[in-house]
Amino acid sequence: MAYRTRLVTLGLLDSFLVLMALYLSYYPLHPSIIIETKLVMIISGITLVVCHHIFASYYRLYNKAWEYASVGELLAIVKAVTFAVLTTAVIQYLVHFEIYVRALLTTWMLYVLSIGGTRFVWRMVRDTYLKGDTSKKRTLIIGAGAAGVMVARQLQKSADAELEPIAFIDDDPKKYKLQILNIPMFGDSSQIQDAVTKLCIDNIVIAIPSLKQNELKRIFDECAKTTAKTQIMPMLEDLMTGKVSVNHFRDVQVEDLLGREPVELDIAGISERVSGKTVLVTGAGGSIGSEICRQICKFNPSKIVLVGHGENSIYLIDMELRREYQGRIEIVPVIGDIQDRARIFDVMDEHRPFVVYHAAAHKHVPLMEYNPREAVKNNIYGTRNVAEAADTFGVHTFVMISSDKAVNPPNVMGATKRFAEMIIQSLAQNSDTKFVAVRFGNVLGSRGSVIPLFKKQIQAGGPVTVTDPEMTRYFMTIPEASRLVIQAGSLARGGEIFVLDMGEPVKIVDLAKNLIKLSGYSIEEIGIKYTGLRPGEKMYEELLNENEVHPEHVFPKIHIGKAKVIRAEELGRLIGSLLDMSEMEMHDTLIAVANNKYERRTALAAVK
Known part of the structure; x- marks a missing residue:
């Protein structure tokens, strides 16, 4: 009508x-x-x-x-x-x-x-x-290209939008002193702070979809010098699929500021190894394991077996995958502990997977310093159980998730991960199964990582605790880490340790400062407290030691490392004796073996 x-x-x-x-x-x-x-x-x-x-x-x-x-x-x-x-x-x-x-x-x-x-x-x-609400937030739009103009037009059209575009910032000199949609061009990105002050800006929207991560970090650093809240326009694929509208801005995430581009996958190579095959993932309910499951399902395996010790975590990933892939992929949740050798062998025998991704492990460094026996039982004995089961039942490829903490480790967690690498390297010498390990640095947002801890501390009003102002770590996102693991499986020839070129290490204190700013607070409001190194922690992490480095890439941004392999007999004797040791002796032995100093240590002991 x-x-x-x-x-x-x-x-x-x-x-x-x-x-x-x-x-x-x-x-x-x-x-x-x-x-x-x-x-x-x-x-x-x-x-x-x-x-x-x-x-x-x-x-x-x-x-x-x-x-x-x-x-x-x-x-x-x-x-x-x-x-x-x-x-x-x-x-x-x-x-x-x-x-x-x-x-x-x-x-x-x-x-x-x-x-x-x-x-x-x-x-x-x-x-x-007839605008109605006059309390809109004054907004500076960074980027006067097609995306920025689209954002500005949408904000002008929508009576319900909370933001009012006041000015553009763009590094293109041809646009200086122009007006677009009656919105003036203030200047380039070096003038962000000046624009916010002079124009009384409340919000900043970064509207450059093609922006590389290092450029985004540079612009965000300029925005962080102001008191304005900084947001970024939605991803173009989300706009195209209708998931969000152009004025549904998201907050800048820590992942956006890593300063390097993610690894592109060899889709054909991965599909050949995974599509139509049975895949088994241990630790399938964990941060890395669950993301591996999500990524693997995109390649349409015939069956995926989700092995995990935690009932609730396996239930959650099982339900998530069923919602998306029910009827297309057979999804089998398995509750089982990798320390239970008989259970692992039964599962491997029943499902006969083509590829195994071994993500189950204890990974918390200070916690494992207090519980070395549990680290040995899970990271060493558990890995041996899964790897030997894979060898026994003819698994084609076995990929173990390792850590940069396995390089020159001063702690139990890193030493047990290096020990686990030795186990699969030893098996690779005489097995038809292709055993490989994948090393990467810290994973943003994973359980026990610094990001969730920092967020809780910020929500509580601070301070954020950092061990040392000079401490650095390598970082990557959960999806990126999972893609690397899958890619390594397609590159496996047997016995390799794959290492991602993770760019430059990041100072933990800088990560903390960025997270405070992204949460809408100033450093002064929240504060940063330095607590000193915890048991087993290193100031700097390494991905390969100087004897392991192979400078050439086997795939863009992926190296192959080569570490010393202990004789199978010696390795078996060590594994058999570890649990008979006292915790102090176990600790020292693990560190010595992981740092290739075990033979010298035993020789000195014999002299004494």
Whole structure:
């Protein structure tokens, strides 16, 4: 009903405006025009009105939201008016064998002005007097390209938007001192702080989808010097699929500031190893294990076996995968402890996987310093159980998730991970199964990592605790770590240790500062407290020691490391004796073995 009322109102208004334009154009020219009959003017008026409505309908003038009128709508008006006037000229010639050219040109001009004017006056009234909420947050848009203009236009159009675009920032010198959508260009990214101060900016929106992570970090660092809240426009794929609208801005995440591009996958190679195969994942309920499951399912395995000790975590990933892949992939949840050798062998025998991803492990460094026996039982004995089961039942590829803490480890956790690497390297020498390990640094957002801890401390009002101002770590995202593990499986030849080129290490204190700013606080409000190194911690982590480095990449951003392999007999003897040792002796032995100093240590002991 409202649409019909609007249609009738616009139709009557346009009819009046069309006739007014025609007859106003006649009177100024009346002295020089000889009209033999009023019939020509009457026919012209009727023709003009009828043609206007025909062409207005064709160009959908009555279906446009004129409160948002812009150049596109003006162009539609010009087309409709032009064709209506041309048709009237043809009718004049057919009726009177003459065309009143000057009168029709004047009619065209008045016609466009009146029809277009009424529409654009309504937009001006709406923008000026009907905005409603005047408490919108003053917003600086970084990026005056297509995405930035789209963001600004959407904010201007939406009466419900909380943000009001005030100015643009862009590094393109051609855009300096221009106005886009009546929004001025303030300057380049070096002037962000100045713009926020002078224009009283409340919010900053980064609207450059093509921005590389190192550039995003540079711009965010400039934004962080201000008091304005910084957000980023949604991902283009989310906009295209309709998941979010252009004005649903998200907060900048720590992951956005890593300063390097993620590894691209060899899709064909992975699909060959995974598609249509049975895949088994241990630790499937953990941060890395669950993400491996998500990534693997994209390659359509025939079956995925989710092995984990925690009932709730396995339930959650099982339900998540079933919602997405039920009917396409057979999903088998298995509750089992990798320390239970008989259970692991039964599971491997029943499902006969083609690929095994071994993600189950104890990984908390200080905690394992207090519980070395549990670290040995899980990380060493558990890995041996899974690896030997894979060897026994003919698994094609076995991928173990290792850590940068396995390099020159001063702690039990790192030493047990290096020990686990030795186990699979030893098995790889005489097995048809391709055993490989994958090393990477800290994973942002994983359980027990610094990000969740920092977030809790910030929510509690601070301070954020950092061990040392100079402590650095390598970081990567959970999806990136999982993709690397999957990629390593497709590259496996047997016995390799794959290492991701993770770029430059990140200072923990810088990570803490960024997270405080991203949470909307200042460093002074939350505070940072230095607590000193915890048991077993290193100031700097390494991905390969100097004897392991192979400079060439086997895949973009992936190295192969080569570490010393202990003889199988010696390794077996060590594993068999570990649990008979005292915790102190176990600790020292693990560290010595992991650092390739075990033989020297035992020789010295024999001398004594």
